[in-house]
Amino acid sequence: xxxxxxxxxxxxxxxxxxxxxxxxxxxxxxxxxxxxxxxxxxxxxxxxxxxxxxxxxxxxxxxxxxxxxxxxxxxxxxxxxxxxxxxxxxxxxxxxxxxxxxxxxxxxxxxxxxxxxxxxxxxxxxxxxxxxxxxxxxxxxxxxxxxxxxxxxxxxxxxxxxxxxxxxxxxxxxxxxxxxxxxxxxxxxxxxxxxxxxxxxxxxxxxxxxxxxxxxxxxxxxxxxxxxxxxxxxxxxxxxxxxxxxxxxxxxxxxxxxxxxxxxxxxxxxxxxxxxxxxxxxxxxxxxxxxxxxxxxxxxxxxxxxxxxxxxxxxxxxxxxxxxxxxxxxxxxx
Amino acid sequence: xxxxxxxxxxxxxxxxxxxxxxxxxxxxxxxxxxxxxxxxxxxxxxxxxxxxxxxxxxxxxxxxxxxxxxxxxxxxxxxxxxxxxxxxxxxxxxxxxxxxxxxxxxxxxxxxxxxxxxxxxxxxxxxxxxxxxxxxxxxxxxxxxxxxxxxxxxxxxxxxxxxxxxxxxxxxxxxxxxxxxxxxxxxxxxxxxxxxxxxxxxxxxxxxxxxxxxxxxxxxxxxxxxxxxxxxxxxxxxxxxxxxxxxxxxxxxxxxxxxxxxxxxxxxxxxxxxxxxxxxxxxxxxxxxxxxxxxxxxxxxxxxxxxxxxxx
Amino acid sequence: xxxxxxxxxxxxxxxxxxxxxxxxxxxxxxxxxxxxxxxxxxxxxxxxxxxxxxxxxxxxxxxxxxxxxxxxxxxxxxxxxxxxxxxxxxxxxxxxxxxxxxxxxxxxxxxxxxxxxxxxxxxxxxxxxxxxxxxxxxxxxxxxxxxxxxxxxxxxxxxxxxxxxxxxxxxxxxxxxxxxxxxxxxxxxxxxxxxxxxxxxxxxxxxxxxxxxxxxxxxxxxxxxxxxxxxxxxxxxxxxxxxxxxxxxxxxxxxxxx
Numbered sequence: 001x002x003x004x005x006x007x008x009x010x011x012x013x014x015x016x017x018x019x020x021x022x023x024x025x026x027x028x029x030x031x032x033x034x035x036x037x038x039x040x041x042x043x044x045x046x047x048x049x050x051x052x053x054x055x056x057x058x059x060x061x062x063x064x065x066x067x068x069x070x071x072x073x074x075x076x077x078x079x080x081x082x083x084x085x086x087x088x089x090x091x092x093x094x095x096x097x098x099x100x101x102x103x104x105x106x107x108x109x110x111x112x113x114x115x116x117x118x119x120x121x122x123x124x125x126x127x128x129x130x131x132x133x134x135x136x137x138x139x140x141x142x143x144x145x146x147x148x149x150x151x152x153x154x155x156x157x158x159x160x161x162x163x164x165x166x167x168x169x170x171x172x173x174x175x176x177x178x179x180x181x182x183x184x185x186x187x188x189x190x191x192x193x194x195x196x197x198x199x200x201x202x203x204x205x206x207x208x209x210x211x212x213x214x215x216x217x218x219x220x221x222x223x224x225x226x227x228x229x230x231x232x233x234x235x236x237x238x239x240x241x242x243x244x245x246x247x248x249x250x251x252x253x254x255x256x257x258x259x260x261x262x263x264x265x266x267x268x269x270x271x272x273x274x275x276x277x278x279x280x281x282x283x284x285x286x287x288x289x290x291x292x293x294x295x296x297x298x299x300x301x302x303x304x305x306x307x308x309x310x311x312x313x314x315x316x317x318x319x320x321x322x323x324x325x326x327x328x329x330x331x332x333x334x
Numbered sequence: 335x336x337x338x339x340x341x342x343x344x345x346x347x348x349x350x351x352x353x354x355x356x357x358x359x360x361x362x363x364x365x366x367x368x369x370x371x372x373x374x375x376x377x378x379x380x381x382x383x384x385x386x387x388x389x390x391x392x393x394x395x396x397x398x399x400x401x402x403x404x405x406x407x408x409x410x411x412x413x414x415x416x417x418x419x420x421x422x423x424x425x426x427x428x429x430x431x432x433x434x435x436x437x438x439x440x441x442x443x444x445x446x447x448x449x450x451x452x453x454x455x456x457x458x459x460x461x462x463x464x465x466x467x468x469x470x471x472x473x474x475x476x477x478x479x480x481x482x483x484x485x486x487x488x489x490x491x492x493x494x495x496x497x498x499x500x501x502x503x504x505x506x507x508x509x510x511x512x513x514x515x516x517x518x519x520x521x522x523x524x525x526x527x528x529x530x531x532x533x534x535x536x537x538x539x540x541x542x543x544x545x546x547x548x549x550x551x552x553x554x555x556x557x558x559x560x561x562x563x564x565x566x567x568x569x570x571x572x573x574x575x576x577x578x579x580x581x582x583x584x585x586x587x588x589x590x591x592x593x594x595x596x597x598x599x600x601x602x603x604x605x606x607x608x609x610x611x612x613x614x615x616x617x618x619x620x621x622x623x624x625x626x627x628x629x630x631x632x633x634x635x636x637x638x639x640x641x642x643x644x645x646x
Numbered sequence: 647x648x649x650x651x652x653x654x655x656x657x658x659x660x661x662x663x664x665x666x667x668x669x670x671x672x673x674x675x676x677x678x679x680x681x682x683x684x685x686x687x688x689x690x691x692x693x694x695x696x697x698x699x700x701x702x703x704x705x706x707x708x709x710x711x712x713x714x715x716x717x718x719x720x721x722x723x724x725x726x727x728x729x730x731x732x733x734x735x736x737x738x739x740x741x742x743x744x745x746x747x748x749x750x751x752x753x754x755x756x757x758x759x760x761x762x763x764x765x766x767x768x769x770x771x772x773x774x775x776x777x778x779x780x781x782x783x784x785x786x787x788x789x790x791x792x793x794x795x796x797x798x799x800x801x802x803x804x805x806x807x808x809x810x811x812x813x814x815x816x817x818x819x820x821x822x823x824x825x826x827x828x829x830x831x832x833x834x835x836x837x838x839x840x841x842x843x844x845x846x847x848x849x850x851x852x853x854x855x856x857x858x859x860x861x862x863x864x865x866x867x868x869x870x871x872x873x874x875x876x877x878x879x880x881x882x883x884x885x886x887x888x889x890x891x892x893x894x895x896x897x898x899x900x901x902x903x904x
Contacts, residue, residue, distance in 0.1 A: 029727070035540035039456050042448030043465040046514070049507060050468045053475065056486045112376030120373045129377060131636070136384050138632045140568030142597045143621050146604070147387050194383045201380075225362055227369035248474065255476020257571035258597070262604070285478040285571065292574040297490045308482040312475065319474030323467060458704065527741035531804070533702055535755030535811055536731030545758050549745040 054316075057309040064302025072306065077269070078287070080300035088310055090267075094185060094281035095311070098260065099253035101189025101277065106197045107246050113197075114204035119230060130205065137198035145262030148191040153182035153263060160186060160278055174276040183265035186277040191259055196249035203248065207241025208234055240329040247322035251315045257285035266290065284311040388625075395622025398615050404623075408594070409581035415606035415613050424620055426583040427599040430498070431627070434577070434595060435567045437502035437587050438509055443559055445506075446513035453514075454521040455543055473511030480507040481572035488576075496576055498584075498593040504572040509562040516558025520551035553641045560635030568628045570597035596624040648676040648845045649715040649732075649814040651696060656710035657874075658691055658700060666692050667874040669710075671864060678837060678846045680856035680883065683866035684898065688875025689849050690819050692866070696847065697733035697817055698726040714814065731759070734813035738820045740800030742792035742807075748775075749788040751803055755811035770810055777843075778806035779836050798829020802836065809844070816840060818848040822855065834859050853899065857887050865895045 068084050070077050075087020117130050160182060167173040176184075211234045219229040265280035282290065288304050295301050398404055398421060407423030449469065453462055484504040488494050524547050532542040548555070573579075578592030579602050587593070599620045606613035651673040658666040666688035673679050681689040691700060698719060700706040712719040719729050742751045750757070752771045761767060771788065775781040780802045784795070792803055801821060808816060818837070822830040837859045840846055850856050856863050864880035879892050890896050 029538050029540075029725075031540045032538055035543065036456055039448045039452035042445050043452035043457060043461070045445060046449050046465055046472060046510065047468045049510075050471050050475075052487075053479070053483045053507075056483055056491070057479075060486045060490055109376050109380065112373050113380055116373035116377045120370060121377075132384065133377075133380055135629070135632075136380070138564060138568075138629055139384075139387055140570070140597065140624055140628055142568070142570045142600055143387060143391060143625055146600070146617065146621055147390050150607075151386075151390050197380060225366035227366040228362065230369070251474040255474075255478060257476070257478045258574075258601075285476055288478050288482060289571055289574050295485065295575065297493065301485075301490065305482055305486055308479050312479045315474045315476055315479070316471055319471055320467075322474075323470045525741070527737060527739060528743060530699065530702060530735075530737060531741045531743070531807075532754070532758070533727075534697065534699060534730055534735035534737075535758065535807065536727050536729075537755065537758040538727050541758050546743055546745075550743070552745075 053312065054309075057305055057312060061302050061306035061309050064299050065306055067299060068303075076273070078303075079269075080303040084299070084303065086303045086306075088284070088307055091282055091284050091287055091307060092310070094264075095254055095283040095285075095314075097277065098185050098188045098192055098264075098283060099250055101186060102192035102196055102253045103246060103250050105190060105193035106200055106249060107242070109193070110197050110200035110204055110245070110249075111242055113201045114208050115230060115234070117201075117205050118208040119226070119234065130202075133198050133201050135198075136194065137202075141195065141256060141259045142262070144191055144195055145259040148187070148259060149183070149262040152191070153187060156182035156187050156190070160184065164278065171275040172277050174274065174278070176274055176276050176278045176280075179265050179278060179280045183263060183280055184278045185264070185281060188260050188264050189277070191263060192253045192256055195256065195259065196252050199252060200242075200245045200249040203245035204238060204242050207238040207245075211237045240325050244322040244325040244329075247318050247325070251318040251322070254283075254315055254318065255285055255311060256283075257289045261286040261289050284308065284314075391618065391622045391625050394614075395618035395620075398619030399622055399626075404619060408583040409599070412581050415603075415610045418612060421612055421615050421619065424596065424599055424616075424623055426581065427594040427596045427620060428623060428627075429583060429585060430577075430593040430595040431567055431597075431624070433585065433587060434498055434502050434505065434593065435563055437499060438505040438566050439559065439563055441502060442506040442509035442562070443513055446510045446562075447517050447555065449510070449514045450517035450521055451543060453518050455539075455547070469511050469514050472507065473515065475507065477504070477508055477569050477571040478575070480504045481575040483507070484572070485575055495590040496578060496592075497588050497590055498577055499587045501572050501576040501593075502587065504576055505566040505569060508569065508572075509566050512562040512565060513555075513558050516561065517551075517555045520554030520558070521547060523554070524550050553638050557635045557639035560631050560638065564628045564631040564635065567631065568597070568624060570601070573598045574601065596620045596627075600624075648843060650675045651815065651845065651847075652711075652713040652716075653696075654711040654713070656692070656695060656708055656712060658688070658695055658708050659706070660700075660703060661705035664874040666695075666866075667876045669877045671877060671880050673845060673847060674862070675845050676841055676843070677861045678841045678848065678859050679862045679864065679880075680860035681847065681849045681864050681866060682851075682853060682856050682898075683875070683878075684868070685851075686875070687866040687868050689864075689866040691875070692877075693817050693819055693847060693849050694735075696815070697730050697735055699730070699735060701726060731755070731811055732813055733815040733817060734808035734811060735817045735819065736801070736804050736808050736821050739824045740797055740804050742795075742800050742803050744791065744793050746792060747789045748784050748792045748795070748803065751792040752806045752810050754807060759811075774806040774810040775803075777809050777840075778802045779832065779839075780806055796829070798825050798832060801825060801829070801833060805833070805836065805840075809840070813844065815845040815847065818846065820849050820851060823851060830855070853887075857883060863887070865890070865892070865898065867894055867898070 064084065065072060068086060070085040070087050072087050074089055075085065076090045077085040077087055079085040113133060117126055117133070121129055163173045164175045168175060215233040215237060216229055219233045224232060260283050264282070264286060266282055267280050284307050288308055291304065295304065401421070404421070404423050405425060405428070408426035409422050412418055412422060449465065453466055457465065481504045484500055488500045489496060528546055528550060529542055532546045533539070537545070573595050577595060577598060579598040580592040580594055584591055584593045600617050603613040603616045607617050653669055653671050656666070656669045657664060669692055681693060683689050694700040695708050696712060700708070708720060714732065718724065743754060746754060749768070749771045752774050753761070753767045756767060756770060772781060775784060780799060783799060792800065795803060822833050825833065834855065837846055837848065848860065860883045862880060863883045863886040865878045865886065866875050867878050868875050878894050879886070879890065881891070886895060887899060890899065
């Protein structure tokens with residue numbers, strides 16, 4: 001972009017032409033200096049915010065972490081009054097397992113819906129149908145929580161029983177006593193799947209729609225059926241986009257708070273460990289929110305801040321991966 | 335399809351190879367049909383939760399909303415669950431939700447729009463990439479973490495009392511990336527030819543941005559703002575940490591007496607709803623009000639987007 | 647109005663890439679000068695340096711001098727914004743501002759530079775639209791958006807917008823390449839009239855157009871692909887088209903390449 005040179009200036013400037021960035025269009029004028037300075041300051045403050053979030057969480061978690069009598073990463077205890085014994089193992093398991101269940105359900109659905117919206121839906125239906133799916137993203141998460149915990153949870157029990165009866169020999173489908181009415185990791189995963197479905201669908205839709213017509217025509221001209229055309233042209237082209245969309249959806253699921261809090265059944269301390277998805281538990285977010293009313297400035301809050309820090313790091317990594325995949329794809333297609 | 339298969343099976347003069355070719359094409363067709371059914375099915379299945387949620391909320395909450403008291407009164411004089419036989423109003427929560435969301439927009443929109451202007455009109459090189467990366471990271475920060483951060487700054491570090499504006503700050507962290515990204519997209523859609531035309535008239539860059547680029551993309555930017563507004567209006571987690579629920583109408587964003595919002599009105603009643611019909615009515619009424627407000631703003635945003643001057 | 651342009655040994659760079667090499671020429675006031683040459687020969691790039699529009703592209707810069715009646719456009723204290731008010735430009739594709747009405751489009755340069763007086767603006771709008779031969783076609787719908795006009799009308803609207811700020815020089819970068827023949831004819835007639843008041847420089851791919859509208863013609867070319875563009879020769883249009891001094895010019899004019 002730096003040395004576009006002659007050809008760029010003599011050819012038709014397309015709508016995708018380079019932006020006049022870093023140019024001399026702004027001069028030493030006062031107005032330009034103030035305006036450009038404000039814009040730069042705003043951009044820098046976004047960096048500052050993210051850095052400050054990390055810094056404050058680390059600094060405020062440290063006192064609690066240093067007086068912790070348990071291993072922060074491997075302990076299942078959550079005792080925040082002296083003597084402090086707290087660890088995130090169980091929170092981490094519940095957070096990750098609910099989110100993975102969500103992802104496993106949501107990704108195939110989202111890809112199929114995105115393909116429907118871009119390749120199958122008749123022209124008159126495509127736009128309103130896409131808007132309907134987008135509406136799912138507009139539903140507040142507290143409404144998902146109410147609907148899930150009160151309306152759907154009792155109805156999910158037969159499905160859970162079915163899985164327990166036929167697949168109960170798998171550790172993840174083992175029955176767990178004392179968790180009633182679908183207040184389980186499994187069901188939270190289903191609700192989270194519905195919540196992240198519109199996010200993954202929207203982004204997948206975007207990349208599928210960008211499949212070059214030439215790729216599609218080439219496949220069709222070889223006598224491919226529509227499905228074969230999709231498998232050979234659309235899906236390979238959209239794969240990186242779908243993966244990064246899935247990562248963004250995962251990030252959203254990891255941090256979801258109120259829906260999880262309303263649905264899942266918390267476990268009393270000292271409950272035996274199980275890998276079963278039919279167990280209850282707490283995620284990082286639901287744990288912090290559940291005890292929000294009891295937060296007081298002091299060392300005990302540090303334990304929650306430490307938990308929040310782990311969640312922040314998790315989502316940071318997941319979102320960064322999504323970003324890197326998108327960047328690579330851009331570099332590849334441009 | 336079946337006739338084709340049977341035709342293929344008829345041993346006419348064709349070689350075995352041809353026969354296999356035909357049945358192969360039949361199975362290809364079958365797979366193609368199956369794929370079509372799966373795609374349609376996936377879409378229809380996705381509509382089930384949407385319809386189910388809307389039906390649940392409307393059927394359980396709409397009648398509560400029809401009572402004028404719901405809009406006029408707050409929850410003053412609310413009694414213990416099971417003994418209090420009046421639903422009362424949600425005015426305090428509706429006002430609180432709107433006030434906090436407006437304050438959030440006032441904080442977030444200027445910062446987000448200027449960041450987008452930086453990214454599109456000024457930025458290049460490493461700094462712009464770093465800022466763009468951080469916008470993505472910020473958009474992935476869970477609301478509970480944003481709330482915890484503000485708590486760590488506001489309460490733990492400075493020792494200030496919690497006030498509604500602290501909650502707006504946390505919500506602003508969630509709104510900034512939404513508005514930045516949408517504004518960025520809109521500014522990118524403004525053709526460079528318009529910028530060139532303005533520069534060639536001897537208009538300085540900042541005036542070109544303010545008077546040509548921003549007006550051209552205005553409705554698109556407004557769409558992003560409204561979608562961001564709808565998102566923060568429906569947020570709950572930061573409210574739990576930073577906005578103390580109060581049953582009284584409270585309009586001061588800087589007061590230490592707390593401020594209600596629709597999600598916290600729900601949260602204050604949700605634990606009683608299985609045993610107490612009145613609490614349940616309040617919960618569903620508030621949920622219905624919340625979802626209608628959020629959807630209305632969301633749809634308004636999409637409608638505004640239709641009037642955009644920049645075409646893709 | 648209308649100033650002389652004197653270019654002395656001008657090199658145009660984008661970053662480290664030399665796009666146009668060593669151009670020197672004099673453009674007489676109140677005349678039409680056409681730049682012709684094959685694609686990529688740097689004629690549009692060079693045109694942009696006459697009002698410093700190349701600086702809008704990242705890394706765009708020049709070495710050398712461009713004098714406008716003895717004032718160096720690249721002098722130390724010269725404000726590029728002020729240069730662009732003196733040297734106006736019309737682009738390849740009509741680019742009216744979509745948010746503004748026809749009248750507001752014409753007076754955009756004035757309004758954005760602080761003129762607020764409604765009467766002055768209205769007078770200016772009429773004068774400029776008349777100057778661009780558009781007044782009769784749009785006088786009844788001055789408050790309608792400019793985007794509703796035909797392509798040719800839009801381009802004349804852009805010319806009206808450019809002359810409304812009363813420049814000394816008018817640069818036109820292939821102003822007819824997006825227009826149909828009838829609209830092209832109208833714009834060419836307009837260029838003919840504009841030279842009474844302005845120094846007009848036009849880049850064109852269309853040699854007949856250069857022959858029709860210009861007094862002088864400059865032929866640009868590349869030595870070879872990847873090498874910078876440069877000025878081959880500049881002379882009276884009659885001479886360039888009938889009896890050019892350079893072989894390359896003759897080859898190009900007669901259609902042997904380019």
